[in-house]
Amino acid sequence: MKTNKLAQVALLLWGVTIAVLLWFFLRGSTAAGTDGRTAIMLHPAERELVLSEMRGLLVATQGILEGANQGDIPRIIKAARAGGMAGTAGVNPALMAKLPLEFKALGMSIHHEMDEIAKAADDGRPTTELLKMTSDTLTKCVACHAAWQLKTN
Numbered sequence: 001m002k003t004n005k006l007a008q009v010a011l012l013l014w015g016v017t018i019a020v021l022l023w024f025f026l027r028g029s030t031a032a033g034t035d036g037r038t039a040i041m042l043h044p045a046e047r048e049l050v051l052s053e054m055r056g057l058l059v060a061t062q063g064i065l066e067g068a069n070q071g072d073i074p075r076i077i078k079a080a081r082a083g084g085m086a087g088t089a090g091v092n093p094a095l096m097a098k099l100p101l102e103f104k105a106l107g108m109s110i111h112h113e114m115d116e117i118a119k120a121a122d123d124g125r126p127t128t129e130l131l132k133m134t135s136d137t138l139t140k141c142v143a144c145h146a147a148w149q150l151k152t153n
């Protein structure tokens with residue numbers, strides 16, 4: 001009987017721990033932002049890392065559009081690939097834990113789509129299709145920027 005109660009308490013504690021961990025995992029390190037958006041709280045170096053990844057995404061987007069304008073398919077492939085999953089190498093587990101799940105999912109889908117654009121260009125898909133894919137991806141840049149800001153603590 002006594003062991004049974006102990007087991008129940010242990011199970012309950014275990015459940016609470018999992019629930020708390022899950023809550024942190026989903027929510028990340030966030031606070032109310034200064035302009036109506038949700039702020040993600042990072043160390044200065046982490047914020048700089050995310051922002052440099054962002055500038056990389058802008059460079060990739062510019063490269064894709066310039067390549068499309070000039071009919072330069074290798075330029076599109078190179079630019080899109082640089083914005084793909086390969087560009088996420090610097091993100092460590094501590095930083096990952098601070099980013100809310102929704103933010104990570106959106107960020108990952110962008111990198112994935114950049115790889116898809118590179119592949120489509122490599123497969124000889126028409127430029128109009130590549131531009132449509134890029135435009136769809138840019139919608140996600142806009143959506144994410146509308147929802148989150150990066151602050152330091």
Ligand code: HEC
Nearest residue numbers: 051054055057058103106107110140141144145148149150
């Ligand atoms: C998962 C969310 C997310 C996605 C997706 C996203 N961004 Fe960002 N980006 C942010 C946040 C948050 C900031 C910081 C905004 C702030 O603090 O006001 C930012 C900042 C930037 C900056 C400013 C960098 C600097 O040095 O200050 C650029 C440029 C940028 N993003 C480009 C892009 C482009 C281009 C895309 C799409 C190809 C993109 N971002 C997709 C979240 C995102």
